[in-house]
Amino acid sequence: MMGEKQVRDPWPEEKRGWVYVRPVGLESATTWRNVADVTNFLFDNPQVKLVVEIGANFCGFAALLIARTIVFPDFGYLGIEKEIYRKNANLEFYMASRPRCRVIWDDCFAAPVKAEVKAWVDATAGHALIWCDGNNKPEEIRQYHPFLRVGDYLMMHDYSHEKLCDENPSWQDCKPLVESGKFQIATPDYWAVGAMMFLLRKIH
Numbered sequence: 001m002m003g004e005k006q007v008r009d010p011w012p013e014e015k016r017g018w019v020y021v022r023p024v025g026l027e028s029a030t031t032w033r034n035v036a037d038v039t040n041f042l043f044d045n046p047q048v049k050l051v052v053e054i055g056a057n058f059c060g061f062a063a064l065l066i067a068r069t070i071v072f073p074d075f076g077y078l079g080i081e082k083e084i085y086r087k088n089a090n091l092e093f094y095m096a097s098r099p100r101c102r103v104i105w106d107d108c109f110a111a112p113v114k115a116e117v118k119a120w121v122d123a124t125a126g127h128a129l130i131w132c133d134g135n136n137k138p139e140e141i142r143q144y145h146p147f148l149r150v151g152d153y154l155m156m157h158d159y160s161h162e163k164l165c166d167e168n169p170s171w172q173d174c175k176p177l178v179e180s181g182k183f184q185i186a187t188p189d190y191w192a193v194g195a196m197m198f199l200l201r202k203i204h
């Protein structure tokens with residue numbers, strides 16, 4: 001209406017606690033619930049010594065995991081992100097001083113990128129966790145699961161344990177791995193409702 005001041009809500013409901021999760025000042029497209037679930041899982045499973053994040057985005061979650069290396073120097077973080085403009089110069093500068101922290105600014109399906117991930121996983125004294133959070137999760141699952149060793153984990157974001165049924169496309173992506181007998185569902189009980197995260201563990 002003429003003369004009426006239009007006030008835009010600076011924190012629209014749908015953005016609260018989701019797109020604008022910024023634990024250390026960089027944006028993560030996850031939820032506070034995801035932050036709690038993943039960091040609690042790592043706390044409960046200290047034998048997980050490497051997280052590979054496919055789709056590091058603005059490095060908001062990366063920065064948290066990189067901060068974890070201050071407390072656990074044998075923990076490592078390897079991110080992959082194809083949108084180079086999302087690089088944060090200060091975080092890159094800090095990572096350069098940490099031997100087990102790196103973001104590869106390239107396409108996760110490029111052969112040299114996959115070779116580097118495999119080398120990091122192979123060099124991990126402990127369990128590795130590959131987090132499929134890019135834009136083509138079915139393909140990430142297919143191309144990255146062969147790099148995992150017995151005891152390692154494959155984590156999928158936006159994959160819901162609650163919808164664990166044949167009609168659920170996300171389950172269809174994981175089902176061949178489980179039915180192969182090489183992976184088992186490892187989603188913690190406290191993720192089962194509302195986490196939108198799904199976890200498989202390599203068992204054979």
Ligand SMILES: C[S@@+](CC[C@H](N)C(=O)[O-])C[C@H]1O[C@@H](n2cnc3c(N)ncnc32)[C@H](O)[C@@H]1O
Pocket residue numbers: 027028029030053054055056057058059060061062080081082083106107108109133134135136
């Ligand atoms: C949903 S976001 C990931 C969110 C992130 N884990 C976080 O905490 O903010 C998906 C990201 O995957 C990236 N991406 C999509 N396809 C990719 C590819 N082929 N290689 C590398 N990164 C890719 C996108 O640019 C985007 O930043």
